[in-house]
Amino acid sequence: MSTTTERVKATLGKRYAREKRFRFYGLASIALSILFLVILLADIIGKGYPAFTSTYIKLDVQLDAQTLGVSADSTPEQLRTANYNTVVQNSLNTLIPGVTERKEKKALKSLVSGDAQYELQRRVMDDPTLIGTNQSVWVLADDDIDTYYKGNIDRTLPEGDRRIKDFQLTWLDKLEADGRIESQFNTIFFTRGDSREPEEAGILSALIGSFYTLLVTLSLSFPIGVAAALYLEEFAPKNNFWVDLIEVNINNLAAVPSIVFGLLGLAVFIQLFGVPRSAPLVGGLVLTLMTLPTIIIAARAALRAVPPSIREGALGIGASKTQTVFQNVLPLAMPGILTGTIIGMAQALGETAPLLMIGMIAFIMDVPSSVTSPSTVLPVQIYLWSDSPERAFTERTSAAIMVLLAFLVSMNLLAVILRKRFERRW
Amino acid sequence: MTEATIDMTTTAVLKANTATSGGREEFAHTISGTIGKPYLDGKDAKFFCRGVNVFYAGEKQAIFDVNMDIGRNEVISMIGPSGCGKSTFLRCLNRMNDTIAGCRVTGDIKLDGEDIHDKEQDPVLLRARVGMVFQKPNPFPKSIYDNVAYGPRLHGLASNRAELDDIVEQSLTKAGLFKEVKDRLQAPGTGLSGGQQQRLCIARTIAVSPEVILMDEPTSALDPIATATIEELIDELRASFTICIVTHSMQQAARISQRTAYFHMGYLVELNDTKTVFTNPQHQLTENYITGRFG
Amino acid sequence: MSTLGILLTLMLLAAFSYYIGRKRSLALATPAKRDGNDLHSLPSYYGYLVVVWAVIPALLVFALWSTLETPLLTSNMRSHLPAEYQDKSADELSLTTNRVLNLARDPAQLATADPIFKAAAEDYLQMQSMSQTIKTILVLALAIAGVFIGLRHVKPKTRARNQVERVVQFIMIGCASIAILTTVGIVFSVLIESYRFFGQVPATEFLFGTHWSPQTALRADQAGSSGSFGAVPLFVGTLLISAIALLIAVPLGLMSAIYLSEYAGPKLRAYAKPAMEILAGIPTVVYGFFAALTVAPFIRTLGEAMGLSVASESALAAGLVMGIMIIPFMSSLSDDVINAVPQSMRDGSYGMGATKSETIKQVILPAALPGIVGAFLLAASRAIGETMIVVMAAGLAANMTINPLEAVTTVTVQIVTLLTGDQEFDSAKTLAAFALGLSLFIVTLILNVVALHIVRKYREQYD
Incomplete structure (x- = not known):
């Protein structure tokens, strides 16, 4: 046996130990990254899923005309401003009789959400014949009550440390014993806009705002991105100063911090051109500039993947360059371009920072009606809610994140399916 | 030792494999065992290979039942049309095929009487004993000195700097490169010419003092002058090493080797003294190949 | 109409x-x-x-x-x-x-x-x-x-076809030129407003001043003298948080990429890669929420259990979460770079009897070094420009410290703070945001240009 063999053998143990260690570091890195992902998702879902239900309290209300101050043939305006507040108050007084102290009276009123009287208002306005009848109505409970029923207020704590006091607990126990407390699916979360009261806050206006913003982004960035990619990939002269400049710019813009685009939007679109602040239009314009590099880069890759033989074939039978590109190359590259566009849109949907700069951070209760009405978008809504200290808002923030992630996952899945379905081997 | 996928190589091999699979059946019946003198006396054989089969992922067989011995201090060349399995067989000898995912080698391969697939055998040690030079010169992105010192450092072959300097100088000298590079040992190895790079790779391999050197078409990327230099070098190296060389050039095989093996479609068709193979081939396929009817 | x-x-x-x-x-x-x-x-x-x-x-x-x-x-x-x-x-x-x-x-x-x-x-x-x-x-x-x-x-x-095609070409050139226009627009907007800012506050004070408190307006008619605008604490804060983020993201991202491309079997790769991509696709506002509501309190509790005083908006929490966000970015860039190292290089090393880790450490990583440096610079640019995580999880107080347990503020946080809420457009406070934007743009631009250049040269070398 040669000396080489002996010397190599002597080192082997140490070397394999090092090998094992290195391998372990690699595996640990991946495990750690995935662990972070799992913790993040578990944390969000754990915090967010209770938001999909709300606690309701059953009230027996007497809609008598005198208390309301209306009659069956009042105008809608009169019906709208009728005194539903007292009706709610009365029904609560009947449920929990004998409350006299000022503080406790106030607490009794706030068992139910401020939405309770509007619930009655909606019912009466829908059907004025309800006036004069007695009704059993499930009304939304206050967010503190909701939080309590979701198990986030510990009744064994000393009274001073919790938001629900002992006398309120006695009431709640009584109501629960009467079967007057129930948890229902939280439709409000999906059908209303923002609100100061967490139990009444919903994501609809933010969703519609996101929709309008993405609509503007898509309708601008897709045609512009495809045209730019076509030019750069198919028509642009090689080694031309301007073309090189465009390429350098595109690659750089892809890495410019998003907040800088917000500054651009503020200074150019809003200050210089007078596009209305806080509107999906200006948000869409800013996001267009941000997603263009993504779309252009993806579209160019898709165009490059179309083999030259296709072009040569079309040119060979006498098609012009433009005809070849538009009729033969572009359709073949389309799945790839669409995939890139969807991914760009997903990025735009999750973008927050630049939109803060252009005022899409407003408190929006109403569902925006057009691309120029003030609105906010889902990620910004998440940002706004995350600042509120109430437990119920934390819950809703997490739920809104779940909705946002659901949209992003579906968009990415769509992109993957598209790629798989139209994948072509040349 | 299982090692990760190396996609490029796998695909290349698979492609080659598909290309040949169509014709395999029609030739199979003409090949019945290896013609010539595949076996040596026990004590002369450095490598002892019996019933070697190689399968790639998807159970595509690349090598069929190859039996041969490789002698001490001989230069044996392996020739055959592309995709015939000569490189694959070469890579069995130092278990380089382990690095390709899904590649499986069966049969007996013994180096000095020890089974190289034995559990006790270590691929690291095996590769230190059986060095390899590749088709394309592949110096590491390091200085010339560090390229040559790479193996000795890995394996702990030098106990101090002076010893290492010595190994580097001797290896470069043996590879016929020392005179050309002695003033720029710290220059990057990638800066050398193609022929010099390949000699650097040979020096790198020698530096570990292997017993066998496998060469996979070492001159195919080089110009004729560089090729001639390498061929001379191989002839000199024969004194201290066993050399197996895969080549696509029949002239090269004729010039430098003592024995020549002709592979066809994964079979070892003929193995004989080089002179016999080229002047008096025994098998029709060998004759067709060396007379240029295909390949 | x-x-x-x-x-x-x-x-x-x-x-x-x-x-x-x-x-x-x-x-x-x-x-x-x-x-x-x-x-x-x-x-x-x-x-x-x-x-x-x-x-x-x-x-x-x-x-x-x-x-x-x-x-x-x-x-x-x-x-x-x-x-x-x-x-x-x-x-x-x-x-x-x-x-x-x-x-x-x-x-x-x-x-x-x-x-x-x-x-x-x-x-x-x-x-x-x-x-x-x-x-x-x-x-x-x-x-x-x-x-x-x-x-x-x-x-x-x-010649209708030729004329129409000419028009189409011009439209396409126009679309491609939007990239240049965007850059010009960015430069124009940050430069002009910064110029006005530096008319009110000397550039030297901005660049070298160590006291930042733009909110303290003295008198309404004294736009220029409202507060002090020494941005050094912001730069230090930005660097501190970015450094923490990179300290986490670079080793983890690089090692993940190495493991995925050199060791992992096809099965692990099929699951781990999409998981990494999910991590990359999560919006930053979600990371910010996670940092502010979960990680920061956790670190605070942990620190206090060990007897350390930890700010509730510690730089560590923001940096840690930002690091997690950048892991997949670093990993996918490194993956590209490592895969560009030719197979022959690996074969050469294995053929010499090197183990896998020896090959990676002594051949692949040195060969891929320029690409990895490029990836590092891009990750750094990403960390410096990241906004939502720091807005939600880092503080507003401009402390000049390198203690990761204290609260610091960053350039991006201040831009957001200065520009959200009601503000008149021309006050020094608002303009300061553009000056900060200018410094952010210049720094990230330099990082990007250098990184892209290095990566391109590197790719050309092995193409």
């Missing part, structure tokens, strides 16, 4: 002109010369030619008018304000302008407004509707005229 109405009308007109253009060309070509067709181009190209004539000039005028409309109307309104408002300082004047514009947008406020402003706002609204009318008439007239001119060009000898 509203903007949408004009655009819809133009679209209808385009469809119509395509139809008649094509029809006209067919009428010219048939029936006598059905086989010896003497049209230069296909009939559809004549249709497109008419569309081009009808739509392009009209659209150009429309776009130009729409962009210039508001600035011109505003300056017109401003010049009609009573003299006592005109004479005030530029800041005051712009404040007044904004007030009038807000009135014009909100009819409810308009009814109860100060008569002078009310008059100005009504005047503005009147001018605006006049402008809209003129614009509608002009654009539609141009479009209709275009149809006629286009139709006159429908002749057999007209």
Whole structure:
């Protein structure tokens, strides 16, 4: 046996130990990254899923005309401003009789959400014949009550440390014993806009705002991105100063911090051109500039993947360059371009920072009606809610994140399916 | 030792494999065992290979039942049309095929009487004993000195700097490169010419003092002058090493080797003294190949 | 007619002109010369030619008018304000302008407004509707005229295809040039506002001052002296958080990439890679929420259990979460770079009897070093420019410290803070945001350019 063999053998143990260690570091890195992902998702879902239900309290209300101050043939305006507040108050007084102290009276009123009287208002306005009848109505409970029923207020704590006091607990126990407390699916979360009261806050206006913003982004960035990619990939002269400049710019813009685009939007679109602040239009314009590099880069890759033989074939039978590109190359590259566009849109949907700069951070209760009405978008809504200290808002923030992630996952899945379905081997 | 996928190589091999699979059946019946003198006396054989089969992922067989011995201090060349399995067989000898995912080698391969697939055998040690030079010169992105010192450092072959300097100088000298590079040992190895790079790779391999050197078409990327230099070098190296060389050039095989093996479609068709193979081939396929009817 | 109405009308007109253009060309070509067709181009190209004539000039005028409309109307309104408002300082004047514009947008406020402003706002609204009318008439007239001119060009000898293709090319060049325009727009917006900022606050104070408190306005008329603008604490804070993030992301990302490309079997890769991509696709606002509500309290509790004092908005929490966010970015960039190292290099090393980790450490990583440096720079640029995580999880207090357990603030946090909420546009406070934006843009630009250059050179080397 040669000396080489002996010397190599002597080192082997140490070397394999090092090998094992290195391998372990690699595996640990991946495990750690995935662990972070799992913790993040578990944390969000754990915090967010209770938001999909709300606690309701059953009230027996007497809609008598005198208390309301209306009659069956009042105008809608009169019906709208009728005194539903007292009706709610009365029904609560009947449920929990004998409350006299000022503080406790106030607490009794706030068992139910401020939405309770509007619930009655909606019912009466829908059907004025309800006036004069007695009704059993499930009304939304206050967010503190909701939080309590979701198990986030510990009744064994000393009274001073919790938001629900002992006398309120006695009431709640009584109501629960009467079967007057129930948890229902939280439709409000999906059908209303923002609100100061967490139990009444919903994501609809933010969703519609996101929709309008993405609509503007898509309708601008897709045609512009495809045209730019076509030019750069198919028509642009090689080694031309301007073309090189465009390429350098595109690659750089892809890495410019998003907040800088917000500054651009503020200074150019809003200050210089007078596009209305806080509107999906200006948000869409800013996001267009941000997603263009993504779309252009993806579209160019898709165009490059179309083999030259296709072009040569079309040119060979006498098609012009433009005809070849538009009729033969572009359709073949389309799945790839669409995939890139969807991914760009997903990025735009999750973008927050630049939109803060252009005022899409407003408190929006109403569902925006057009691309120029003030609105906010889902990620910004998440940002706004995350600042509120109430437990119920934390819950809703997490739920809104779940909705946002659901949209992003579906968009990415769509992109993957598209790629798989139209994948072509040349 | 299982090692990760190396996609490029796998695909290349698979492609080659598909290309040949169509014709395999029609030739199979003409090949019945290896013609010539595949076996040596026990004590002369450095490598002892019996019933070697190689399968790639998807159970595509690349090598069929190859039996041969490789002698001490001989230069044996392996020739055959592309995709015939000569490189694959070469890579069995130092278990380089382990690095390709899904590649499986069966049969007996013994180096000095020890089974190289034995559990006790270590691929690291095996590769230190059986060095390899590749088709394309592949110096590491390091200085010339560090390229040559790479193996000795890995394996702990030098106990101090002076010893290492010595190994580097001797290896470069043996590879016929020392005179050309002695003033720029710290220059990057990638800066050398193609022929010099390949000699650097040979020096790198020698530096570990292997017993066998496998060469996979070492001159195919080089110009004729560089090729001639390498061929001379191989002839000199024969004194201290066993050399197996895969080549696509029949002239090269004729010039430098003592024995020549002709592979066809994964079979070892003929193995004989080089002179016999080229002047008096025994098998029709060998004759067709060396007379240029295909390949 | 509203903007949408004009655009819809133009679209209808385009469809119509395509139809008649094509029809006209067919009428010219048939029936006598059905086989010896003497049209230069296909009939559809004549249709497109008419569309081009009808739509392009009209659209150009429309776009130009729409962009210039508001600035011109505003300056017109401003010049009609009573003299006592005109004479005030530029800041005051712009404040007044904004007030009038807000009135014009909100009819409810308009009814109860100060008569002078009310008059100005009504005047503005009147001018605006006049402008809209003129614009509608002009654009539609141009479009209709275009149809006629286009139709006159429908002749057999007209090289319709070449002309249409030329127009298409110009449109494509225009679209591609938007990239340049965007960069110019960014530079223009941050430079101009920064220039105005440096007119009020000396650049040396901004770059070397160590005290940052822009919120403390002394007197309303002292725009320039409101607070102090020494940005060094922000730079230090940004660097601290980015450094923590990179300290986590670079080793984890690099090792993950190495494991995935060199060790992992196809099965692990099939699951781990998409998981990494999910991590990359999570919006930053989600990371911010996670950092602020979960990680920061956790670190605080942990630190206090160990007897350390930890700020509730510690740099460590923001940096840690930012690091997690950058892991997949670093990993996918490194993966590309490692895969670009040629297989022959690995073979050479294995052939010498190197183990896998020896090959990686001594051959692959040195060979991939330039690419990895490039990836590192891009990750750094990403960390420096990241906004939402720090806005939500880092503090506002401009502490100058390198203690990761204390709260620091960053450049991006301050930009957001200075520009959100109600603010008048020309105060030093607002302009400071643009100066910060300028420094952010310059630093990330340099990092990106250098990184992209290194990576390109690296790729060329092995291509």
